[in-house]
Amino acid sequence: MDTQLLKYGLRNDQPTHISEVPSGLKCNCKCPHCGSPLVARKGMQREHHFAHHGPSSCKHAIETALHLVAKQALEKSSVIKLPAVLVTFSTYYAATIQIAPESMYQIDSIRLEKRVGDIVPDLIATIQNRELFIEIFVTHQVDEKKRNKITKLGISAIEIDLSNAPRDLDFDSVSELVVNGIKNKRWIYNVKKEKEYKKIMSQTIRKHSITRGLASHVDLCPKSIRVWQGQPYANIIDDCLYCEHCLNMGYNMSYVDCNGHLEKQTNSEL
Numbered sequence: 137m138d139t140q141l142l143k144y145g146l147r148n149d150q151p152t153h154i155s156e157v158p159s160g161l162k163c164n165c166k167c168p169h170c171g172s173p174l175v176a177r178k179g180m181q182r183e184h185h186f187a188h189h190g191p192s193s194c195k196h197a198i199e200t201a202l203h204l205v206a207k208q209a210l211e212k213s214s215v216i217k218l219p220a221v222l223v224t225f226s227t228y229y230a231a232t233i234q235i236a237p238e239s240m241y242q243i244d245s246i247r248l249e250k251r252v253g254d255i256v257p258d259l260i261a262t263i264q265n266r267e268l269f270i271e272i273f274v275t276h277q278v279d280e281k282k283r284n285k286i287t288k289l290g291i292s293a294i295e296i297d298l299s300n301a302p303r304d305l306d307f308d309s310v311s312e313l314v315v316n317g318i319k320n321k322r323w324i325y326n327v328k329k330e331k332e333y334k335k336i337m338s339q340t341i342r343k344h345s346i347t348r349g350l351a352s353h354v355d356l357c358p359k360s361i362r363v364w365q366g367q368p369y370a371n372i373i374d375d376c377l378y379c380e381h382c383l384n385m386g387y388n389m390s391y392v393d394c395n396g397h398l399e400k401q402t403n404s405e406l
């Protein structure tokens with residue numbers, strides 16, 4: 137389908153919209169992907185667009201242009217909306233904790249592609265004296281390898297998903313998506329979240345499973361769900377699995393990380 141047209145060329149290394157340049161080769165633009173000269177087609181028949189000068193097999197010009205325009209839009213913005221920061225747990229009944237709401241943040245400074253360690257994020261913003269990596273996903277999603285590197289560096293990072301965005305969006309629409317959009321943004325790593333998660337997990341007590349007959353138990357259940365000869369215990373499958381205090385489970389339910397004792401303390405203070 138030939139419905140998508142290249143609307144941006146690179147002029148002096150800046151993504152430049154077709155409306156801002158004279159027609160023909162005088163546009164003085166290069167392909168954002170392959171770097172070959174572009175012709176600005178500004179005739180009466182078709183919507184104005186850029187085409188490669190001469191035959192070309194360049195298939196990714198439009199995607200690359202969108203990626204560049206997204207970066208440019210953020211570079212020009214003084215704010216960015218960021219998603220809420222949530223601490224979640226691997227178990228189903230543990231409650232999610234919100235530590236920061238979805239909010240608009242002031243950008244103190246922002247710079248393009250600079251190497252940090254051995255990764256090059258699309259943009260690095262400074263917000264409230266902290267660095268934030270911003271990755272823009274048009275065709276390449278942040279993979280496990282890159283996520284691990286970011287985690288190792290310990291710098292917060294978000295990914296903005298433009299993979300389903302129309303490729304020929306104008307600057308204002310791209311800007312709206314990358315600056316004010318929220319559904320298309322996700323945390324890849326968040327420093328506050330990791331800190332809070334570690335803090336919460338450090339307060340749990342690891343209870344190793346004890347096999348009794350066919351059942352797997354943990355002893356000293358703080359909620360005293362079951363009692364045997366005066367000793368409280370819980371059945372991992374029947375109790376812990378459905379308990380909001382079970383924040384993590386070991387492989388094959390070999391242990392549970394339980395924070396039920398914290399609630400017990402609070403209650404006894406009342």
Ligand SMILES: [Zn+2]
Pocket residue numbers: 167168169170171172188192194195197
């Ligand atoms: Zn090209």
